[in-house]
Amino acid sequence: MTALLEVEDLKVAYGKIEAVKGISFSVEAGQVVTLIGTNGAGKTTTLRTLSGLLKPSSGRVVFDGKPLSGVPAHKIVSLGLAHSPEGRHIFPRLSIMENLQLGAFLRKDKDGIEKDIQRAYDLFPILGERRKQAAGTLSGGEQQMLAMGRALMSQPKLLMLDEPSMGLSPIMMQKIMATIAELKAQGTTILLVEQNAQAALSLADQGHVMEIGNIVLSGSGQDLLHDESVRKAYLGED
Ligand SMILES: Nc1ncnc2c1ncn2[C@@H]1O[C@H](COP(=O)(O)OP(=O)(O)OP(=O)(O)O)[C@@H](O)[C@H]1O
Numbered sequence: 309m310t311a312l313l314e315v316e317d318l319k320v321a322y323g324k325i326e327a328v329k330g331i332s333f334s335v336e337a338g339q340v341v342t343l344i345g346t347n348g349a350g351k352t353t354t355l356r357t358l359s360g361l362l363k364p365s366s367g368r369v370v371f372d373g374k375p376l377s378g379v380p381a382h383k384i385v386s387l388g389l390a391h392s393p394e395g396r397h398i399f400p401r402l403s404i405m406e407n408l409q410l411g412a413f414l415r416k417d418k419d420g421i422e423k424d425i426q427r428a429y430d431l432f433p434i435l436g437e438r439r440k441q442a443a444g445t446l447s448g449g450e451q452q453m454l455a456m457g458r459a460l461m462s463q464p465k466l467l468m469l470d471e472p473s474m475g476l477s478p479i480m481m482q483k484i485m486a487t488i489a490e491l492k493a494q495g496t497t498i499l500l501v502e503q504n505a506q507a508a509l510s511l512a513d514q515g516h517v518m519e520i521g522n523i524v525l526s527g528s529g530q531d532l533l534h535d536e537s538v539r540k541a542y543l544g545e546d
């Protein structure tokens with residue numbers, strides 16, 4: 309079986325600075341795969357490249373059997389790859405409902421869209437309670453929920469989440485992680501970038517550790533969670 313996402317020797321540069329130096333990994337349908345690593349390792353650059361927002365200098369990305377080389381970002385969304393970006397980027401003046409509707413901008417099935425908005429409210433009841441409120445009035449954690457809900461509105465085959473727990477209180481972080489686990493249980497395939505290695509590895513099938521543009525270690529979530537070098541570097545143990 310071929311994987312839903314295959315990344316082969318991907319390199320991405322900002323001018324002369326090579327931020328991603330030739331990484332390879334794959335995501336099977338139904339899996340949660342996580343990329344962990346320190347600041348500046350190239351995690352966000354990788355997701356932005358998969359989304360078509362950055363052009364790789366070389367390498368190959370195949371999503372759902374199709375090479376993504378030269379495919380524009382909006383087309384990539386319509387192929388089923390959704391991205392909840394680092395820092396959320398919700399539209400603060402629009403209502404929560406309008407933000408969710410924008411996530412479905414490529415869809416024409418009104419009934420389906422309505423159903424999926426309801427599904428987002430089921431997943432995150434606070435969004436339903438505040439549906440008419442401007443999204444900018446939500447707390448950081450609630451905005452993260454909205455960003456995830458919006459990404460789901462395109463009915464993705466693969467959901468990419470960039471640091472969904474960033475800046476959240478421990479309780480809010482747990483809530484977000486529990487939702488990721490729930491989405492996984494529903495069969496959603498997820499590529500998760502996280503600074504919180506403990507939480508990410510705990511629910512991931514596969515994990516990859518990135519350091520200055522390279523993948524330096526790969527394994528199952530459980531293996532990495534118990535790996536001594538990972539524990540020292542990312543889980544704050546001596
Ligand atoms: N627009 C840009 N122009 C130039 N360099 C950039 C740009 N964006 C990122 N970089 C550099 O590329 C490298 C990788 O950055 P990236 O944002 O992908 O890291 P990251 O792993 O997501 O880090 P973090 O955990 O801090 O979010 C860093 O050295 C960063 O400074």
Ligand SMILES: [Mg+2]
Pocket residue numbers: 351352353394470
């Ligand atoms: Mg980042």
